[in-house]
Amino acid sequence: MKKKKLFAGIVGAVMLCSALPAINMAVPADYSSVYAAESSEPQTTVVYSADFEDGTNDFTGRDGIGTFNVVSTDAHGGTNCLECSDRTKGWHGPQLLLDNMLEPGVEYIAGAWVKAAWYNDVKMSMEYTDSEGTRHFSNLKSAVSQGDWVEISEVKFSVPKNVTNAYIYFECSDSANIYVDDFQITTAPVYEIQQDIPSLKDVYSPYFKIGGAVTTSELAPKSAQDLIKKHYNSLTPGNELKPESILDKTACQELAAQGDETNPQVDIASAREILDFCRDNNISVRGHVLVWHSQTPDWFFKENFADDGDWVTKEVMLKRMENYIKNVFETLEAEYPTVDFYAWDVVNEAWLDDGKPRQPGEQGSSGSNNSAWVKIFGDNSFIEPAFEYARKYAPEGCKLYYNDFNEYMPAKTTAIVNMANDLKEKGLIDGIGMQSHLDVGFPTASDYEKALKAFSETGLDVQITELDITTSDTSEAGFETQAKLYSDIMDACVKYADSVSAVVFWGTTDDKSWRASRCPLLFNEDFTAKPAYYAIIDGLDIPATEPTTEAPTDVPTEPEIDFIPGDVKEDGVVNVFDAVALRETLILNISQSDGLTEGLLAASASDTNGNGTIEVADLVLLHEYLVGKDVELTYYKGE
Numbered sequence: 001m002k003k004k005k006l007f008a009g010i011v012g013a014v015m016l017c018s019a020l021p022a023i024n025m026a027v028p029a030d031y032s033s034v035y036a037a038e039s040s041e042p043q044t045t046v047v048y049s050a051d052f053e054d055g056t057n058d059f060t061g062r063d064g065i066g067t068f069n070v071v072s073t074d075a076h077g078g079t080n081c082l083e084c085s086d087r088t089k090g091w092h093g094p095q096l097l098l099d100n101m102l103e104p105g106v107e108y109i110a111g112a113w114v115k116a117a118w119y120n121d122v123k124m125s126m127e128y129t130d131s132e133g134t135r136h137f138s139n140l141k142s143a144v145s146q147g148d149w150v151e152i153s154e155v156k157f158s159v160p161k162n163v164t165n166a167y168i169y170f171e172c173s174d175s176a177n178i179y180v181d182d183f184q185i186t187t188a189p190v191y192e193i194q195q196d197i198p199s200l201k202d203v204y205s206p207y208f209k210i211g212g213a214v215t216t217s218e219l220a221p222k223s224a225q226d227l228i229k230k231h232y233n234s235l236t237p238g239n240e241l242k243p244e245s246i247l248d249k250t251a252c253q254e255l256a257a258q259g260d261e262t263n264p265q266v267d268i269a270s271a272r273e274i275l276d277f278c279r280d281n282n283i284s285v286r287g288h289v290l291v292w293h294s295q296t297p298d299w300f301f302k303e304n305f306a307d308d309g310d311w312v313t314k315e316v317m318l319k320r321m322e323n324y325i326k327n328v329f330e331t332l333e334a335e336y337p338t339v340d341f342y343a344w345d346v347v348n349e350a351w352l353d354d355g356k357p358r359q360p361g362e363q364g365s366s367g368s369n370n371s372a373w374v375k376i377f378g379d380n381s382f383i384e385p386a387f388e389y390a391r392k393y394a395p396e397g398c399k400l401y402y403n404d405f406n407e408y409m410p411a412k413t414t415a416i417v418n419m420a421n422d423l424k425e426k427g428l429i430d431g432i433g434m435q436s437h438l439d440v441g442f443p444t445a446s447d448y449e450k451a452l453k454a455f456s457e458t459g460l461d462v463q464i465t466e467l468d469i470t471t472s473d474t475s476e477a478g479f480e481t482q483a484k485l486y487s488d489i490m491d492a493c494v495k496y497a498d499s500v501s502a503v504v505f506w507g508t509t510d511d512k513s514w515r516a517s518r519c520p521l522l523f524n525e526d527f528t529a530k531p532a533y534y535a536i537i538d539g540l541d542i543p544a545t546e547p548t549t550e551a552p553t554d555v556p557t558e559p560e561i562d563f564i565p566g567d568v569k570e571d572g573v574v575n576v577f578d579a580v581a582l583r584e585t586l587i588l589n590i591s592q593s594d595g596l597t598e599g600l601l602a603a604s605a606s607d608t609n610g611n612g613t614i615e616v617a618d619l620v621l622l623h624e625y626l627v628g629k630d631v632e633l634t635y636y637k638g639e
Contacts, residue, residue, distance in 0.1 A: 042189035044109070048101060049184040052082045059094040059180075062169055066092055071179075076113040076149045081181035084170075091137075093178050095127075095169035104161040105273070107188035107221040111153040114170055116145045117177040124152045128159065128166040130269035134248065140168075149181070156188055156511075158220035161273055191223045191527045193230060200231040200522075200536075202543045207497040209234045211286060211504035213466065216240060216273045218512045223527045225277065227508055234342070234502055235278050236286040236465070240271035243289075243296040246328065252305040261304065261312070262319035266327045268335065275332075279339050286465070286504060287344035289403065290325055291386040293371035294349065298362045301372045317376045322389045329393040343463060343502065345403040345433055346390040347383050351419075355411030383419065387428035399501075403433030403465055408443050408451040420458050431461030437506070437515075438469045438489070440481050445488035452492055456499035464493060466506040469532070470518035476577055479519075483535035486522075490536040534573040563605040565633040566622050570605065574633070579626060582606055582619050610634035 050057040052075075056068050059082060067086040075081040084094045102108060114122045123142040129135050140157055143150040159166045168185075170178050201210040211234025218224060218238070228235065239245055251265035268275070278285050301317065302309030312320070332341065352358060352369060357380040361370030373382045383402075390400050402420060406412055416432060423429035432455045438448070455462045467489070471482040493500050507513040511525040522533040563570065568578040568585070585606065608618040608625075624631045 042191060044186040044189055046184060046186050047108070048096075049182075050082075051078050051182055052080045052180075053078050056082055059096055062092050062095050062167075062171075065089075066094070068094065076115075076181035078181075081179050084178045084180070087175045087178070089175070090173050091125075091169075091171045092175075093170045093172070094180055095167040096183075098159055098166040098168060099164060102159050102166075102185070104159045104163070105220050107156055107158045107217075108185050109188050110140070110155040110157060110168060110183075110185045111151070112170075112183040113149045113151050113181045114143065114145065115147065115149045115179045116172050117147065117179075119146045120144070120172040120174065120176050122150065122152070122170065122172045122178065124155055125169050125171055126157055126167065127169065128163040130160075130267075131162045131272075132248070132267045132269045134250075134267060134269065135165075136270065145172075149179075156217070158217045160216050162269075188221060189526075190221065193223055193226045193527045194529060195230070197529055197533075198537055198542045200533075201233045203537050203540050204503070205543075206541075207494050208500050209284070209502035209504075211235060211284075211502055212508055213238045213288075213504060213506045214274060214508060215512075216270065218508055219274060219277060224508050224512075227523065227527055228277075228283070229281055232283065234284045234286055234504060235274065236288050236504055237271050237274045238288075238507075239295070240274055241268070241287055241289070241328075243292065243300065243324075245270045245295075247297065247300060247324075249297070249299065249305060256304045262316060262323060264300065264305075264320055264324040264327065266324070266331055268331055272335075275336050275339060279336055284340040284342045286463075286502070287341055287398075288465075289345040289348040290328065290390060291321065291346060291373065291382065292348040293358060293363055293373055294368065296363065296372065298372055301376055311375060314376055314378075317382075318385055321382070321386060322392075325386070325389040326393045329395065333395060341395055341398050343399045343401060343431070344390065344394060345465070346400045346429075347386050348403045349405060350380050350383055350402075351404060351412050351415045353406050353409045353412050355415035380419075384423065384426070384428065387423055391428055399430035399461060400428070401431045401433040401461075401463060401465075402429060403435060405435040405437055405466070407432075407434045407436075407455075408448050413451045413454050417454055417458060420455075420460055424458065424460055429460065431463055431501070432458070433463050433465040435466040435506075436464050436468075436489070437466060438485065439518075440469060440471045440473075440478075440485055445485060445492060448489060449492040449495075452496055452500075456496050460499075461501050462496070462499045463501055464489075464503040467503060468506045468513060468515060468520035470515050470520040472518055474519055479531045480571065482519075483531035486532040487535040487538065531571075531573055531575070538572045561635060563635075565605055565610075565635045566608050566625065567605045575626070578605075579619065579622050582622060585614070586616060586619060605635075607636050608633045610636050612636045 052070050056070055059068065061068065065088060066084045069083045070080045071083045072079050082094060087093060110124065112124065116122050121142055122145050124140045125138060126140055127135060127137050141152050141155045143152050170180055172178055204210045210232055212228055212232045213236040214228065215238040246266045246268050248265040248267040255263055255265065299305050299307050301311055303312055350357065358371035358374050359369055360375035363370060363372055387400060394400060402416065404412065404416060407416060420429055420432055434452065434455065452462065469482055469485055471478045493503055505521060507521050509523045509525050509527060510516060510519045510521050513520050522530055524530055564574060566574040566578055568581040606614045606618060608621045621631055625633055
């Protein structure tokens, strides 16, 4: 184990998605009731509920379509439920207007019991109209009903600022009757982040930027904002600057009707909350993404910008590409002149894992390996003009990147390196973005480092743009394995720090991740740090959190130790598992003798009060520390 000097404010407790045990201060002789469950879950408040016992409440039909009745047949709870019939399209269904009910920019949790008349995929969805008059739709959560009641629960959402006509609504895939019962909206828990742990951006300041990705809804809780401000100096809008989010279809079609088919119009309303936050908190922005086969509507490649239009020619698409890139940069410069857009992904995911271009075809109907860009150009020849236009219109100082996933697959690594070297010779590219969506089972840290080395040898900048590491094992051992891989990946980034300028984690907390079921990030749902967080700062210099004064020269310095007080398991972090291990040690000694065995190693992590004896008092102190009491863990310093 690396030797560490004890620093002020030892690393805080890790809460692994569960309530932290609290100690019973009146410890009995048999030690059997040391642990008593104690929940620190913040309180929530019901802001709206409907059980339909007294009518349809405030629910109406989407676009005025649908017949609503309160029926008493097979209600989920009580006597009645809401029935919506005479639906003609899948998205027709009961809706609830949220305007004047919920506070914009605040996180809420919705839940309901829903069923369809026959087998169906039922969804809770959301709609709002932005400040430019564009309607936005998103599916929040779904469940499969086979004619029976299914629960859609724990749906976290927020109403963006400066929007109107915000609704939660229910839909299913055809015209089946939809039934809703026991609908409720509550405020989401508000957590205090751990302010007493080191800031990631400060710890890594000698090496590179540390960033995160966030969506508008993810940014809503104050806790998320506090976490970002503490740990990140770079932010990537997760979806809000992708083509499908900012292309204005109506404005495009209006211009096309006037004879201009080559000037795609953009509307950045969906990104404003994130960009406002970055502007107000002086956080640099990583732009993502200009040219991509996915999350780019097929109509962008069609005549008259129409869904059923014919494919345009390569010449028309080049003009559309240039004007789109130009309009994106000019719009952002006009509205956010003080925001530091320090990097942009110009082209994203153009190569398959075998090192070949994607197949030609529509994204929406032909599969994820297909690209409308390849459909128009026949190959990946669209990449070079994309960088030419980006270089022409990007703000001064903004670096331009090619970005891809599975970038550690050998054939893809080679394809990216060859492309990047060609673009570099022409002065068009500044760097390569390694998305780094990893799993504890694949790739190995060694395989990953091979790709990092290959990219760095191009002489271009490298950014880790979307880092997350999934694990299906959410036990203590599983999270320790995840932490080890995180540590190895970050060690590799530090090793190549001369080439790496930023590491960006793709999300804030596990529950908000696009891979939420496999807990891929550094922070839990309650914003507490996971073992992975502690693993990536272990061994690095921790900047002082408060101004320090030089110690008097006549005062002896603290002796160097090879453990962290309280780290009973010697895994580099102090958490609830250390308390469990210390408890087992104490029980073992009590069972083997009438009292504690003398001669236990005094100068160890278990002696948390530093009196030279390992005893129940050490466990009491460790628990007080873990639940946040103002206590200090120390160690035996000798007579």
